[in-house]
Amino acid sequence: MVYAVALALIVLLLAGIYWLLRWLLILTEGVFLGRRVVVWLYDLAAGRYDGIKKFDPDTESAFVTYPLRRRLKAWPAPLVLDVATGTGRLPYFLLQEAEFNGRVVGLDASAGMLEQAARKLAPFGERAALVRQSAQELPFAAATFAAVTCLEALEFLPDDAAALGEMARVLQPGGVLLITRRQGPEAAYFLGRARDRDALEALLTGLGLIDVRSQPWQVEYELVWAVRPS
Known part of the structure; x- marks a missing residue:
């Protein structure tokens, strides 16, 4: 029983960390981590950016x-x-x-x-x-x-x-x-x-x-x- 509860807590913790990182790095593109992170993320994505956006x-x-x-x-x-x-x-x-x-x-x-x-x-x-x-x-x-x-x-x-x-x-x-x-x-x-x-x-x-x-x-x-x- 204790093992099952501990495992569930670990899963919840990992899920929370995943969604936090997704929010910080993907959904808001680093904006809450500071300007340098935003610029760094755009530098990384620059070569793929037009392919992602697909401007018409x-x-x-x-x-x-x-x-x-x-x-x-x-x-x-x-x-x-x-x-x-x-x-x-x-x-x-x-x-x-x-x-x-x-x-x-x-x-x-x-x-x-x-x-x-x-x-x-x-x-x-x-x-x-x-x-x-x-x-x-x-x-x-x-x-x-x-x-x-x-x-x-x-x-x-x-x-x-x-x-x-x-x-x-x-x-x-x-x-x-x-x-x-x-x-x-x-x-x-x-x-x-x-x-x-x-x-x-x-x-x-x-x-x-x-x-x-x-x-x-x-x-x-x-x-x-x-x-x-x-």
């Missing part, structure tokens, strides 16, 4: 790059910043838009992800640039970019409010901000890091942005648009 060109154009280009039509050659660019997802698809005549800067903290991005963006030459830096301290002057984007990344940043403040700072007057908000059942795994819609929209408004609008996108994410006043 038509979907990317319909929901992200085409609407963004339309909002930038006042700029003949806009400069766009993509924060947490990963393997260069947004730069890659935006630069393929036939009527987009601008340039894109991709910023990320993971050297492995930027290495993959460099390979993908090489055909675009000087129209694409990559910077290794954290989102909380953007190395750019105020009012530099016509648009700033940050897709599927806010909940992984150490301080999303500080990062959004930096994104608003580097936007030109009239410039467009495009970010995503984590939603759905998995958002609960992030324990306060995934803001609800009202909270995120209020944060953006508090940063002085206007025309803040959320719209459906994916099961796990919705798109959020905002504008810096002219």
Whole structure:
């Protein structure tokens, strides 16, 4: 009887450790273990990342790059910043838009992800640039970019409010901000890091942005648009 109880406790303990590690390393991708762990995990996954995500060109154009280009039509050659660019997802698809005549800067903290991005963006030459830096301290002057984007990344940043403040700072007057908000059942795994819609929209408004609008996108994410006043 004692042996059976001890065995059951060991099984429960091992199961608890398994689910804790799964939550920390897989479900939340290391976010509760610190920025260095998050970057390390993305470095490890960089070579497989695009295969895992399986981005669809038509979907990317319909929901992200085409609407963004339309909002930038006042700029003949806009400069766009993509924060947490990963393997260069947004730069890659935006630069393929036939009527987009601008340039894109991709910023990320993971050297492995930027290495993959460099390979993908090489055909675009000087129209694409990559910077290794954290989102909380953007190395750019105020009012530099016509648009700033940050897709599927806010909940992984150490301080999303500080990062959004930096994104608003580097936007030109009239410039467009495009970010995503984590939603759905998995958002609960992030324990306060995934803001609800009202909270995120209020944060953006508090940063002085206007025309803040959320719209459906994916099961796990919705798109959020905002504008810096002219």
